[in-house]
Amino acid sequence: MEKLKTKYEKIAVLEMMKKFGYKNRMAVPSIKKVVLNSSFGKAAVGKTGAEREKLQNFISQDLALIAGQKPNLVKSRKSIAGFKLREGLEIAAVVTLRKGRMWDFLERLIYLSLPRSRDFKGINPKSVDERGNMSIGFKEHIMFPEIFTEKEKTIFGLEVTVVTNAKSREEGLELFKLLGFPIKT
Secondary structure (H helix, E strand, C coil): CCHHHHHHHHHHHHHHHHHHHHCCHHHHCCCCEEEEEEEEEHHHHHCHHHHHHHHHHHHHHHHHHHHHHCCEEECCCCCCCHHCCCCEEEEEEEECCHHHHHHHHHHHHHHHHHHHCCCCEEEEEECCCCCEEEEECCCCCHHHCCCHHHHHCCCCCEEEEEEEECHHHHHHHHHHHHHHHHCCC
16 A cells, blocks of 8 residues: 555646646645544533533544544534533534644545445545535544444544645545545546
8 A cells, every 4th residue: 555645746746737737846736634523512412511521531532543633622602592502612622633644544534444434435526625625524433443333332423624725626626536535426
């Protein structure tokens, strides 16, 4: 298995230069960061402080296992009565990966996690936005190889956003295809 960063540098850059007519290697779009986030959402609503904290710790630990880095907890900015949300309540865990950890995570995502997911037929091209960033949502976090399904008490969903510096959707989509992301045709 070829390292993803090497694949980017040796194959993807040259192909992108040919296809889009870049004159310089530095003009070719690259992946800047990967953001993983998971909301405590409905699972934490209506629970006592101790139960909510236990759930937050559980999700944070699993997210740290998946990402290889401790997540930051995000607090709500304002109260919303309809959602039983109070200002200052921790509502999500977010991890931002860059450089080496980012490339390692992307390799595990492409070669291990996506093929393990149930009924996976490829990433929808609509997952790439007009700025060339890809957002993929997962209903279950247990598809990542770091998580032992036998020990799991709660299954939660998470979102993975791969941020690029591409200028258009076509550039981003081509970059992901060249890196080996399984995108539907």
